[in-house]
Amino acid sequence: MLNAKLNFSDNLFKKDIELKLMRDGFGHGLLEAGEKDERIVVLSADLKESTKANYFADKFPERFIEVGVAEQNLVTVASGMANYGKIPFCTSYAIFSPGRNWEQIRTTIGIDAYPVKIVGAQSGLNIGHYGVTHQALEDIALMRVIPNMNVIVPSDYLEAKKATLLMAQDNKPYYMRLPRIESPVYTTEKTPFKIGKANVLTESKNPEVTIFACGLMVYEALLAYKELYKNGIETIIINIHTIKPLDEETVIRYTKLTGAVVTIEEHQAFGGLGSAVSEVLSKNFPVAMEILAVQDRFGQSGKPEELFKEYGLTKEDIIKSVKKVIARKNT
Amino acid sequence: MKTHTIDELQEIAKEIRSDVVKMILKAGYGHPAGSLGMVDVFVALYYAVLMDSDKLVLSNGHICPALYSVMSHAGYFDHKHLFKLGEFNSILQGHPDKRFLPSLETTSGPLGSGLAQASGIAYCARMDKKRFRTYVITSDGEHDEGNHWEAVMFAGKNSLSNLTMIIDRNNIQIDDFTENVMPLEPLADKYKAFNWSVLEVDGHNIEEVVNACNKARAIYENPTAIIARTIPGKGVDFMENNPNWHAKAPNDQQAKLALNEIRTMQGKISPYGE
Numbered sequence: 347m348l349n350a351k352l353n354f355s356d357n358l359f360k361k362d363i364e365l366k367l368m369r370d371g372f373g374h375g376l377l378e379a380g381e382k383d384e385r386i387v388v389l390s391a392d393l394k395e396s397t398k399a400n401y402f403a404d405k406f407p408e409r410f411i412e413v414g415v416a417e418q419n420l421v422t423v424a425s426g427m428a429n430y431g432k433i434p435f436c437t438s439y440a441i442f443s444p445g446r447n448w449e450q451i452r453t454t455i456g457i458d459a460y461p462v463k464i465v466g467a468q469s470g471l472n473i474g475h476y477g478v479t480h481q482a483l484e485d486i487a488l489m490r491v492i493p494n495m496n497v498i499v500p501s502d503y504l505e506a507k508k509a510t511l512l513m514a515q516d517n518k519p520y521y522m523r524l525p526r527i528e529s530p531v532y533t534t535e536k537t538p539f540k541i542g543k544a545n546v547l548t549e550s551k552n553p554e555v556t557i558f559a560c561g562l563m564v565y566e567a568l569l570a571y572k573e574l575y576k577n578g579i580e581t582i583i584i585n586i587h588t589i590k591p592l593d594e595e596t597v598i599r600y601t602k603l604t605g606a607v608v609t610i611e612e613h614q615a616f617g618g619l620g621s622a623v624s625e626v627l628s629k630n631f632p633v634a635m636e637i638l639a640v641q642d643r644f645g646q647s648g649k650p651e652e653l654f655k656e657y658g659l660t661k662e663d664i665i666k667s668v669k670k671v672i673a674r675k676n677t
Numbered sequence: 678m679k680t681h682t683i684d685e686l687q688e689i690a691k692e693i694r695s696d697v698v699k700m701i702l703k704a705g706y707g708h709p710a711g712s713l714g715m716v717d718v719f720v721a722l723y724y725a726v727l728m729d730s731d732k733l734v735l736s737n738g739h740i741c742p743a744l745y746s747v748m749s750h751a752g753y754f755d756h757k758h759l760f761k762l763g764e765f766n767s768i769l770q771g772h773p774d775k776r777f778l779p780s781l782e783t784t785s786g787p788l789g790s791g792l793a794q795a796s797g798i799a800y801c802a803r804m805d806k807k808r809f810r811t812y813v814i815t816s817d818g819e820h821d822e823g824n825h826w827e828a829v830m831f832a833g834k835n836s837l838s839n840l841t842m843i844i845d846r847n848n849i850q851i852d853d854f855t856e857n858v859m860p861l862e863p864l865a866d867k868y869k870a871f872n873w874s875v876l877e878v879d880g881h882n883i884e885e886v887v888n889a890c891n892k893a894r895a896i897y898e899n900p901t902a903i904i905a906r907t908i909p910g911k912g913v914d915f916m917e918n919n920p921n922w923h924a925k926a927p928n929d930q931q932a933k934l935a936l937n938e939i940r941t942m943q944g945k946i947s948p949y950g951e
Contacts, residue, residue: 387801411800419827422790426734426797429783434797450790450824457784458775 349549353536359572365528366503369467372524373398375510376435380406386514387427388435389413391420396526397437397467417443418450424462425454433461433514440466440482440523444489452492459494461517469523470612471640471657472562472650481645482523487617489521490590497590498522498541499611499619501564503531505587508539516541523561525612527650530565544593546600547571550580554675555606555668558597560586560619563610563638563659570664581668586619594626601627606671607635610664612654615639634674636667681724686883687946689750690720694912694939696746696759702932704762706771710909710922711816712743714847714880717946718905719747721886722812722843730809732798734782736791737816737845738772739924745769753780789822791815792842796832799840799900810894813842818850821859832900833872840900841893845880847909849920868902879949880905906949912939 348354357363380386380402392415394400403410413419417438424434436443444451444464455462469482489497496518500506506524513520538545547564548571559567564585571583582600586592601607607627609620620637627633640657654660681689693716701707727733735744742762749756754768763771768778772786783794795813802809819825832840846864848855855861865875874896878885886905893901909923910916913935916927927935 408804413827413831416827416831418790418824419793419831422793422824422828423797423800423831425783425790426794426799427801428797429794430798430801432801449787453784453787454790454794 347549349547352538352545352547353534355532355534358532358568363530363532366531367398367528368500368503368506368524369396369398371500371503371506372465372510372522373401375507377401377405379511379514380409383433383514385431385433386435387411387432388437389420389424391415391417391438391443393438393467397465399435399437417447421447421450421462421464422454425460428455428460428462433463435463435465437465437467439480440469440485441480444485444521445482448488455519456492456494459519461519463513463520463522464489465522465524467524468526470525470561471645471653471659472525472527472612474526474650474653475647477647478644483612483614483640483645484617485521485523486589486611486613486619490617490622494519495590496520496541496588498588499560500524500587501561501585502529502533504533504535504537505539509541509587512539512541525562529562532565532568539587542588542591542593544596545585545587546596547583547585548581550582553580553582553604554672555579555608556582556584556600556604557664557668558584558586558607558609558619558623560589560611562612566659566661567610567664570661570668573661574665574668579668579672589619589622592622592626597623597626598630601631601633605633606675607633608638608664608667608671609635610638610659612659613639615641634671636671638663638667683884686720686724689724690716690883690946691939691942693720693743693746693750695936697742698913698927698932698935698939700742700746700759700762701926702929703760705926706763707742707926708739708924709927710849710916710919711737711740711845711847713913713916714907714909714911715740715814715845716743716911717881717883718814718843718845718886718907719743721883721890723747723751725883725887726890727812728809732782732795732809732811734791734795734798734811734813735773735785736813737788737819738785741769741773744773748780754778788816788819789824792825793828793831795840795842796828796837799832799837800835802839803837811840813840814845815842816845817847817855817861818858820861829868829871829873836872836898837900838897841890841903842900843903843905845907846904847907849909849918849923851920851923853920865904872899874899874901875904876901877904877906880907881911881946881949908949912942912946914938
């Protein structure tokens with residue numbers, strides 16, 4: 347059953363569940379953070395409307411800096427501003443930032459741990475018709491590997507908003523990835539959200555598999571949970587909204603409970619959520635495990651649902667993998 | 678700030694040149710040409726230009742031996758640290774590392790980012806009506822980097838008149854002369870076209886460097902680029918103008934020769950053109 351302590355939306359499994367943009371969650375959170383703290387400045391690389399930095403820009407034009415289509419400059423100017431005492435949010439598409447400016451992020455933000463927040467919008471396959479050049483499927487890996495960097499992948503509008511407010515108050519560098527499309531708002535204002543603390547979404551007396559998911563794939567995992575439950579297979583769904591620092595304790599505890607793991611993410615299999623989870627488990631409690639992710643391939647144009655199907659990121663793929671790890675566990 | 682005569686500053690520059698040669702000899706690693714070439718600019722900045730709260734960003738971090746030496750002479754840390762350049766746990770890392778030496782403005786080395794960082798600082802200073810100036814030293818070679826020109830546009834767009842960049846125009850980079858690797862001329866015209874003010878100085882004439890920095894303070898329309906013409910390896914005859922000395926440490930014999938030459942300069946550095 348669903349974890350009642352998390353106060354989910356009453357419409358969680360209903361057809362008319364509200365759909366909203368995580369980007370709006372970021373934009374609204376940023377506006378609120380800007381009202382609370384004058385040190386916050388926002389930099390844009392010519393994408394303020396699609397990153398939703400425009401809400402902040404309209405309200406605080408004097409704290410909004412347009413750098414043009416120049417992602418290397420975006421983060422290095424921000425580094426200087428953070429050095430001076432500001433809290434800069436750098437906004438662009440994930441493929442360009444951190445895609446194009448990785449070394450600048452590493453050198454001018456990572457090493458000295460400046461509190462610059464890098465927000466990569468339009469990440470993942472869901473960007474759809476834009477095609478392969480714009481589908482960032484490597485950004486979690488790129489950011490996770492930099493010491494001092496924290497990595498957040500929210501799973502709905504409200505999480506994106508809460509994450510934005512929390513990272514604004516934390517004097518550390520952050521990367522947050524956001525998808526393009528609208529997604530179900532399955533949490534509520536009351537759902538807890540703590541950076542570095544995974545949310546255990548379901549409970550069971552006799553769970554067979556633990557599913558770790560992030561981003562848009564969390565809701566997909568919940569749909570899989572429901573169908574599996576109907577068929578007598580109980581699973582624990584865990585939302586890993588913070589990829590780094592990873593909530594290792596929760597990962598280990600709930601893996602020990604089931605002895606079988608499936609991870610799912612809208613990212614390359616190398617270096618993402620699945621990698622992070624297996625790095626922890628291989629040291630502490632190795633079990634049968636499936637990593638649902640893009641398997642070392644590039645994307646292409648198409649509707650998000652067509653692409654999720656092609657690259658194995660659907661409810662059906664989760665169900666298949668759950669059955670696979672159960673079989674492996676039992677042999 | 679204690680004021681020094683030009684003669685005194687030239688004497689300090691000579692000591693720093695000796696330090697640079699000894700540091701790189703001891704480390705067995707380093708960039709002697711650019712470091713020696715910028716000694717006079719560093720002396721001008723630290724002894725006659727920088728005010729208390731002014732910032733100095735060194736973008737081309739590889740010439741840090743000169744920066745470290747001038748900082749030690751200016752009292753930031755004990756002179757003995759110089760000869761642990763690049764050693765394990767040394768406060769003087771092989772490239773400037775603020776974690777080990779917090780009095781540095783930035784951690785640097787990878788080229789093309791320093792102007793952008795300095796622009797960010799200058800932008801904030803103006804936002805918050807702070808009166809300090811931000812200085813940044815860049816190399817000519819790093820003008821190959823796209824990040825640098827993004828920042829040139831940014832500073833020009835925002836008329837960051839509280840920002841002064843000193844370009845080490847020594848005409849060499851690792852592979853060859855700059856004009857063979859990727860021509861930069863007409864460099865002054867490029868900056869003017871990007872809405873910068875441009876001053877050109879002999880980078881070995883401390884008085885000229887100081888005067889240009891003072892002049893830049895009085896330019897209220899634009900950021901200022903001071904193109905400092907320098908001789909890479911300045912003060913050591915066999916290193917001067919030779920790209921082979923961009924990133925090579927001297928051996929014992931070469932270092933002895935170099936130190937002797939620096940000593941016999943009698944504190945005088947000949948101007949750029951001679």
